Amino acid sequence: MSSAGASSAVFINCPDESDLLSKAAVTDEPRQEIAEVGHDRCIVPVSDANLDTWLNPAGCYFEELHTILEARERPYYENQIAVW
Secondary structure (H helix, E strand, C coil), X not given: CCHHHHHHHHCCCCCCCCCCCCCCCCEECCCHHHHCCCCCCEECCCCHHHHHHHHCCCXXXXXXXXXXXXXXXXXXXXXXXXXX
8 A cells, every 4th residue: 555545544534623634553562673673662554454444443343453453464674784
């Protein structure tokens, strides 16, 4: 999904505040390789297949939403020392 598509899907106009646009990020404990470079949180990505359900959860039970968070990809990040 492009960043333009993600932005338009996430922004919601509030009925009383037409200028109020908001975003939030769900975070979790970082994987070891992320923690080793000093990060204490890591974004939980929601897959494209689950995005509509996550953004429009009406009628979903907590367990269904929790399953979406658990179904995320867990990539391995390789750290490299940058030479300046």
